[in-house]
Amino acid sequence: MTSKYVFKRTVFDSISFAYVCSILLVALLHPTEETLLEMGRNFAIFGALLVTGVGISLGLGRLKVGTLGHTIFAPSHAKNHEDTTPTFLRFSTWHLIITLLLTILVGANQTKFSFYELTDPGGFAGAIRLFKGISNPNFAIFPMAVLKIIETFFIAFMATLLAIPIAFIGSFFCAKNIMKTPVTFGIYAVLRFFLNITRSVEALIWAIIFSVWVGIGPFAGMLALWLHSVASLTKQYSEITEAVNEGPIEGIRSTGAGFLQTIWYAIVPQIILPYVAFTIDRWDINVRMATIIGLVGGGGIGTMLIKYQGQALWPEVGCIIVVIAAVVWLMDTASAHLREALK
Amino acid sequence: MSQTILSIKNLEKTYPNGVRALKNVSFDVKQGEFLVVIGLSGSGKSTLLRCMNRLHDPTGGEIWFEGQDIAKVQGQQIRNVRKHMAMIFQHFNLIPRHSVLSNVLMGRLGYMSTLKSFFGKFSSKDRGEARKYLDLVGIGSKAHIRADQLSGGQQQRVAIARALTQEPKILLADEPVASLDPATCHTVMDYLRKVNQELGITIVCNLHFLSLVRQYATRVIALKDGELVFEGSPKDIDNAWFEKIYGEGAKEVHVN
Numbered sequence: 001m002t003s004k005y006v007f008k009r010t011v012f013d014s015i016s017f018a019y020v021c022s023i024l025l026v027a028l029l030h031p032t033e034e035t036l037l038e039m040g041r042n043f044a045i046f047g048a049l050l051v052t053g054v055g056i057s058l059g060l061g062r063l064k065v066g067t068l069g070h071t072i073f074a075p076s077h078a079k080n081h082e083d084t085t086p087t088f089l090r091f092s093t094w095h096l097i098i099t100l101l102l103t104i105l106v107g108a109n110q111t112k113f114s115f116y117e118l119t120d121p122g123g124f125a126g127a128i129r130l131f132k133g134i135s136n137p138n139f140a141i142f143p144m145a146v147l148k149i150i151e152t153f154f155i156a157f158m159a160t161l162l163a164i165p166i167a168f169i170g171s172f173f174c175a176k177n178i179m180k181t182p183v184t185f186g187i188y189a190v191l192r193f194f195l196n197i198t199r200s201v202e203a204l205i206w207a208i209i210f211s212v213w214v215g216i217g218p219f220a221g222m223l224a225l226w227l228h229s230v231a232s233l234t235k236q237y238s239e240i241t242e243a244v245n246e247g248p249i250e251g252i253r254s255t256g257a258g259f260l261q262t263i264w265y266a267i268v269p270q271i272i273l274p275y276v277a278f279t280i281d282r283w284d285i286n287v288r289m290a291t292i293i294g295l296v297g298g299g300g301i302g303t304m305l306i307k308y309q310g311q312a313l314w315p316e317v318g319c320i321i322v323v324i325a326a327v328v329w330l331m332d333t334a335s336a337h338l339r340e341a342l343k
Numbered sequence: 344m345s346q347t348i349l350s351i352k353n354l355e356k357t358y359p360n361g362v363r364a365l366k367n368v369s370f371d372v373k374q375g376e377f378l379v380v381i382g383l384s385g386s387g388k389s390t391l392l393r394c395m396n397r398l399h400d401p402t403g404g405e406i407w408f409e410g411q412d413i414a415k416v417q418g419q420q421i422r423n424v425r426k427h428m429a430m431i432f433q434h435f436n437l438i439p440r441h442s443v444l445s446n447v448l449m450g451r452l453g454y455m456s457t458l459k460s461f462f463g464k465f466s467s468k469d470r471g472e473a474r475k476y477l478d479l480v481g482i483g484s485k486a487h488i489r490a491d492q493l494s495g496g497q498q499q500r501v502a503i504a505r506a507l508t509q510e511p512k513i514l515l516a517d518e519p520v521a522s523l524d525p526a527t528c529h530t531v532m533d534y535l536r537k538v539n540q541e542l543g544i545t546i547v548c549n550l551h552f553l554s555l556v557r558q559y560a561t562r563v564i565a566l567k568d569g570e571l572v573f574e575g576s577p578k579d580i581d582n583a584w585f586e587k588i589y590g591e592g593a594k595e596v597h598v599n
Contacts, residue, residue, distance in 0.1 A: 247434050
């Protein structure tokens with residue numbers, strides 16, 4: 001056990017040492033982008049720093065100097081409780097402060113944080129103009145926006161609806177407590193693997209793929225959301241199924257009921273309400289995602305939005321935003337009330 | 344002596360994690376008796392019952408029931424065994440959102456085709472039986488109430504009615520009163536005795552309290568660490584046996 005914490009402490013200290021040194025090196029030497037892209041050599045330098053860090057950490061450990069890694073990972077009995085050094089004079093305190101401070105500076109540098117840009121009068125005036133445009137919506141296009149938001153609403157509806165039966169059946173095959181035997185567990189593992197991949201690819205990417213497959217428009221958007229919903233709902237459904245109370249299952253099995261009868265009588269009554277709640281929530285999420293997906297050719301109000309935004313027609317954009325906001329708010333409220341009632 | 348209805352020979356159960364829950368257990372269950380299994384928690388009582396109706400698979404030995412070794416049967420045959428060997432549980436194991444009557448009807452699932460059961464098409468004969476057994480356990484007036492709105496004792500009586508609807512030859516009862524208060528305890532035990540004496544259904548029941556054992560059992564077996572250590576009449580359990588089964592220094596608790 002002791003060696004385990006020493007290992008964790010050493011790894012932590014060595015990484016933090018190599019990290020701090022690399023930042024200082026970059027700050028001092030101002031390398032060109034070309035130099036920074038030479039991965040092989042840079043990894044070698046970082047590796048050397050890591051090894052040095054291990055040495056330093058072990059050395060400090062022998063000298064009984066409490067590094068930050070030691071403070072975090074050492075179990076209570078390994079800590080020096082007699083130490084009367086004030087907190088601000090301890091090694092671990094400065095270890096933390098220096099690491100944190102450098103990280104903040106690197107963060108500011110990486111995001112090109114600039115007060116100059118933020119307060120630049122020209123840029124600021126542009127933003128004001130745009131905001132003024134948006135806050136004076138041009139309601140001439142309101143009827144069209146309504147038509148398009150209806151399209152978006154039904155993209156989300158169809159995606160959710162068509163995902164339900166597949167996710168419902170699939171969820172049982174993805175529930176650990178049902179797929180217990182070696183063969184069924186194999187099916188479980190394979191299904192889970194594919195679902196995780198499907199889910200980790202953003203609906204936005206699926207929309208691009210489907211817009212090439214079936215052409216730009218609401219159908220592509222619906223298919224993208226459908227695929228994403230199948231993966232998400234299957235996972236959520238199966239988690240509910242995994243959390244069911246085993247008692248009723250045992251009770252129904254003991255009557256001589258078969259596999260499907262046990263699912264239908266012992267599991268389904270326990271899961272049906274949470275299923276409905278999750279489905280409503282998914283529909284709500286899909287309405288919001290359908291808007292975004294429209295930006296990449298998935299149809300609906302998103303496509304309309306990107307069209308006006310490209311032409312810098314801000315009052316029209318404002319009108320569309322008002323419509324989207326109203327519908328998202330309505331869906332959100334309705335779904336919250338529905339889910340509350342189903343509890 | 345009446346004839347043997349179920350015979351267990353050298354039964355073994357080792358769980359996948361290596362725990363040996365049953366060690367070479369052999370005994371007979373006689374037709375029409377009220378056999379009580381006693382022993383500490385973890386002595387293997389629940390495992391024994393679940394091996395008998397094959398909710399668990401024994402890892403060795405034989406279980407003879409209706410001229411067949413049911414220890415190794417598979418699929419449909421397991422379902423047939425369970426139909427004739429009903430079970431009630433410590434936590435009742437009803438379906439909370441379903442009505443009392445619907446829960447009792449579920450005792451017929453083993454006799455129905457999957458398709459019919461999906462649409463809840465229980466025959467009027469089944470419904471009649473379910474009503475009859477609900478009346479038998481004194482709960483007929485609550486047929487249309489949701490099962491989770493009943494008290495613990497009432498739920499256990501519904502569970503008994505569900506078991507009876509299976510028309511079983513043997514009723515297994517796993518700690519049927521362990522989660523009930525002492526007063527309700529006796530009501531449930533009295534109904535089990537009624538089932539045993541009036542319907543002639545053989546009962547195998549796990550129990551904690553010796554006072555209940557003396558009151559209701561016609562015969563007792565005791566398990567300790569998965570082994571059968573006692574077999575005999577309830578009145579034969581004297582202090583020496585009590586200490587052997589429950590360990591030195593154990594004190595008997597009375598339920599009244």
